[in-house]
Amino acid sequence: MLTARRGAAVLAAVVGLVLLSTAGPVEAREVSTIYSTRTPIDYVAEIEPHLVLGSAPPGRGAGSGAGIGVRAAVTVAPDGFIRGVNDSVAIGFGLDFGHYYGAYAFNGYRDQCLHFEPGPAGTEVCTDVTSNGGSYNYVFVPVVMQWNFWLTERFSAFGEPGLSFYHLANYGFSASPALYIGGRFRLADRITLTARIGYPTVSFGASFMF
Amino acid sequence: MPALMRVNVLLLSVFVTALAGLAGCQGGPGSCLAGALCECSGGTDCYQGCADGDGCDLLCHNMVHCGGVCGNGCALECHDVNDCSASCGDNCTATCHNTVSCGAFCGANCRYDCESVDRCGVRAGPGSVIRCTAVTTCVVDCLGSCQVFCNDTNPCDVSCPNGAAPQSCASGALACGSC
Numbered sequence: 001m002l003t004a005r006r007g008a009a010v011l012a013a014v015v016g017l018v019l020l021s022t023a024g025p026v027e028a029r030e031v032s033t034i035y036s037t038r039t040p041i042d043y044v045a046e047i048e049p050h051l052v053l054g055s056a057p058p059g060r061g062a063g064s065g066a067g068i069g070v071r072a073a074v075t076v077a078p079d080g081f082i083r084g085v086n087d088s089v090a091i092g093f094g095l096d097f098g099h100y101y102g103a104y105a106f107n108g109y110r111d112q113c114l115h116f117e118p119g120p121a122g123t124e125v126c127t128d129v130t131s132n133g134g135s136y137n138y139v140f141v142p143v144v145m146q147w148n149f150w151l152t153e154r155f156s157a158f159g160e161p162g163l164s165f166y167h168l169a170n171y172g173f174s175a176s177p178a179l180y181i182g183g184r185f186r187l188a189d190r191i192t193l194t195a196r197i198g199y200p201t202v203s204f205g206a207s208f209m210f
Numbered sequence: 211m212p213a214l215m216r217v218n219v220l221l222l223s224v225f226v227t228a229l230a231g232l233a234g235c236q237g238g239p240g241s242c243l244a245g246a247l248c249e250c251s252g253g254t255d256c257y258q259g260c261a262d263g264d265g266c267d268l269l270c271h272n273m274v275h276c277g278g279v280c281g282n283g284c285a286l287e288c289h290d291v292n293d294c295s296a297s298c299g300d301n302c303t304a305t306c307h308n309t310v311s312c313g314a315f316c317g318a319n320c321r322y323d324c325e326s327v328d329r330c331g332v333r334a335g336p337g338s339v340i341r342c343t344a345v346t347t348c349v350v351d352c353l354g355s356c357q358v359f360c361n362d363t364n365p366c367d368v369s370c371p372n373g374a375a376p377q378s379c380a381s382g383a384l385a386c387g388s389c
Binding site: 060110111112113116117119120121122123124125126127128129130131 | 250253255256257258259261277279293295296297311312313314315329330331332333347348349350351
């Protein structure tokens with residue numbers, strides 16, 4: 001089973017590399033817009049449903065997981081921060097759900113305590129633990145500053161520093177730093193494929209701009 | 211293949227690669243099995259269970275919070291942590307030293323040692339023997355007959371079933387039931 005999965009991963013990687021090697025002519029036709037004064041996509045808000053993946057989540061959860069979510073962004077500075085560069089700034093916020101399995105950790109896993117009871121002398125005694133790393137349901141609410149760079153008519157890139165508030169079942173609410181970099185590939189006038197990598201999640205989805 | 215489709219397939223394959231790689235990543239030894247020493251150290255939290263229920267040997271050290279949950283006939287040790295927790299059934303042996311707090315629930319015939327600890331709290335079943343050495347506060351709830359040895363420990367509080375007062379034994383122990 002494990003070998004089959006790894007085989008599939010290798011096959012997908014090879015297919016990706018082959019496609020990448022033949023995708024050159026597409027980029028060659030692109031005209032840079034990074035110094036243009038006009039943003040290729042004229043929009044004030046963006047909504048982006050996506051799939052999410054994550055590993056080593058913040059807080060007491062563990063392992064790796066997948067889920068779904070949505071991100072929205074509202075442009076607050078259409079001309080961005082840098083004079084002469086085609087950038088813009090938006091405030092992004094989202095809602096992501098991820099189901100994590102402790103056993104799918106990249107650096108091994110540890111079981112976690114599921115239930116504590118008060119003991120003598122003010123101690124806390126764990127009376128139940130997970131098995132095989134347990135599973136964890138996360139709800140993330142990222143709030144970020146999205147700094148966009150409009151590279152060509154089709155491609156844009158962005159960086160997103162911010163905070164990710166999260167709720168972990170049985171453990172409540174907390175927050176962690178969030179940092180993403182991502183890119184968009186324009187499919188239609190106001191629709192793009194959008195991918196981002198970073199922490200605590202990576203995502204892949206489609207953006208609809210208004 | 212049209213250029214646009216080629217790029218879409220590329221992005222999709224990268225995503226599939228990530229998914230497949232994630233699914234294929236299995237790590238770690240799993241829950242502890244009876245008879246094997248299961249050690250956990252470093253990091254912040256580690257709570258170990260016993261996959262076979264009984265007879266596990268659990269050790270954790272040099273972290274913030276750790277503990278073990280086990281059935282009968284288990285051995286649990288932790289040291290050099292902030293908070294150590296132990297929960298086990300009958301005939302267990304547990305040691306907790308050089309920690310801020312040690313908390314434990316154990317069943318009958320339990321042997322529990324606390325040493326160089328700020329707070330030690332134990333709830334133990336009948337026939338148990340508890341030792342507190344160089345402990346700032348040692349509190350033991352005995353659910354049946356038990357013996358508690360306190361050395362360099364103040365206070366050493368022992369509570370017996372039905373509110374009975376513990377008796378001082380010639381051995382230096384505080385005992386619920388006979389010495």
